[in-house]
Amino acid sequence: MILGHLFLQNFRSYSKSEFTFSENTTVIIGPNTSGKSNLIEAIFLLSTGKSFKTQKDTDMIMFEKQVGRASASTNPDSIGTNNEINLEVVISSGEFEGRQPSKKFLVNKVPKRRVDFAGNLVTVLFSPLDLEIISGSPGIRREFLDNVLEQTDRDYRLAGISYAKALRQRNALLELVRQTGKYQEKQFEYWDNLLIQNGQIITKKREACIRFLNNETKEVFDCALLYDKSIISHDRLEQYKKAEEGAGVTLVGPHRDDFTVCLYNNSRQTTHEVKTFGSRGQQRLVVLQLKLLQLLFVEKSLEQPPLFLLDDIFSELDEEHIIHVLNLLGKQQTILTTTHEEFIPQKIKKQMSVIELIKE
Numbered sequence: 408m409i410l411g412h413l414f415l416q417n418f419r420s421y422s423k424s425e426f427t428f429s430e431n432t433t434v435i436i437g438p439n440t441s442g443k444s445n446l447i448e449a450i451f452l453l454s455t456g457k458s459f460k461t462q463k464d465t466d467m468i469m470f471e472k473q474v475g476r477a478s479a480s481t482n483p484d485s486i487g488t489n490n491e492i493n494l495e496v497v498i499s500s501g502e503f504e505g506r507q508p509s510k511k512f513l514v515n516k517v518p519k520r521r522v523d524f525a526g527n528l529v530t531v532l533f534s535p536l537d538l539e540i541i542s543g544s545p546g547i548r549r550e551f552l553d554n555v556l557e558q559t560d561r562d563y564r565l566a567g568i569s570y571a572k573a574l575r576q577r578n579a580l581l582e583l584v585r586q587t588g589k590y591q592e593k594q595f596e597y598w599d600n601l602l603i604q605n606g607q608i609i610t611k612k613r614e615a616c617i618r619f620l621n622n623e624t625k626e627v628f629d630c631a632l633l634y635d636k637s638i639i640s641h642d643r644l645e646q647y648k649k650a651e652e653g654a655g656v657t658l659v660g661p662h663r664d665d666f667t668v669c670l671y672n673n674s675r676q677t678t679h680e681v682k683t684f685g686s687r688g689q690q691r692l693v694v695l696q697l698k699l700l701q702l703l704f705v706e707k708s709l710e711q712p713p714l715f716l717l718d719d720i721f722s723e724l725d726e727e728h729i730i731h732v733l734n735l736l737g738k739q740q741t742i743l744t745t746t747h748e749e750f751i752p753q754k755i756k757k758q759m760s761v762i763e764l765i766k767e
């Protein structure tokens with residue numbers, strides 16, 4: 408799927424703007440705060456239905472405005488299997504109507520649920536924030552896995568929705584037990600089943616994804632991912648029953664998953680965790696490696712390359728790795744941002760389409 412045009416209205420720093428992208432590589436050049444990451448965030452939102460910067464959707468609405476809008480049209484592909492698609496996300500603060508904030512998804516102007524919206528425009532994003540995949544909390548590593556799998560697998564998206572719902576309901580029941588001692592057996596049975604059924608789907612798919620990532624050659628940085636899964640089953644829930652009633656929350660299941668990235672020693676045993684022992688430079692390379700593997704995974708799963716988004720990563724990489732990334736251009740549609748055009752060799756820049764942003 409090729410992203411052709413992007414239209415933004417009251418989205419972050421953009422009151423009204425339109426952009427056109429090359430089928431190959433587009434470079435967005437602009438000084439700090441000129442809106443490069445905002446633009447990438449809009450594309451990511453149109454791809455996944457979420458922001459990569461904020462949990463609070465209304466943050467994306469321009470200051471002082473009530474409704475923010477991002478829409479994109481994809482180019483029909485040359486073989487004619489994909490027609491032009493229009494994707495749109497409308498975020499509303501709800502304030503002017505005295506309503507709750509809302510986020511609406513539209514495909515060709517028809518409202519959709521996120522499960523049917525995500526997956527139309529598939530992206531792989533690499534931004535400096537991704538360093539947190541190594542250094543941050545387990546939740547960020549789960550987000551990484553979700554980002555890979557939600558875009559490539561509708562069943563994973565569906566399992567995620569049902570799992571989250573079952574977890575919410577079950578936690579409410581556990582909280583009731585904790586506070587009042589009242590145990591609603593029939594209700595537990597229903598939500599336990601839903602939780603286990605969908606939790607096991609999530610675990611299986613995450614396991615397969617991590618296996619794939621481990622089996623691929625790693626040209627940038629050799630490392631291994633160890634899946635620290637929190638298995639969910641009737642036995643495990645039984646085992647943790649007392650503890651969960653005391654805590655008022657569900658203590659096992661994929662919402663507690665994590666993975667570690669480890670270095671190899673000379674005899675190819677995984678030894679030290681990159682999080683604890685890797686230098687910042689090594690951690691950056693590991694993240695670059697993970698992103699390159701994500702590209703491969705997505706391309707293999709969907710049999711077409713995703714849109715590659717690179718947000719201001721050149722200032723963080725040494726020359727050797729900048730060249731490594733530049734060598735990937737042309738293999739898929741790519742949109743990259745930079746503050747300094749010097750990072751991109753003239754010869755390569757000539758083949759790119761250039762968008763220049765000015766400081767507001």
Ligand SMILES: Nc1ncnc2c1ncn2[C@@H]1O[C@H](COP(=O)(O)OP(=O)(O)O)[C@@H](O)[C@H]1O
Nearest residue numbers: 419420439440441442443444445466468469470
């Ligand atoms: N909701 C918003 N409304 C208006 N401006 C915003 C909003 N969120 C962020 N900004 C502004 O956007 C600018 C940062 O844009 P960004 O895309 O991060 O720049 P960069 O080019 O450095 O990546 C800042 O000036 C910030 O104040």
Ligand SMILES: [Mg+2]
Nearest residue numbers: 443444445719
């Ligand atoms: Mg930025």
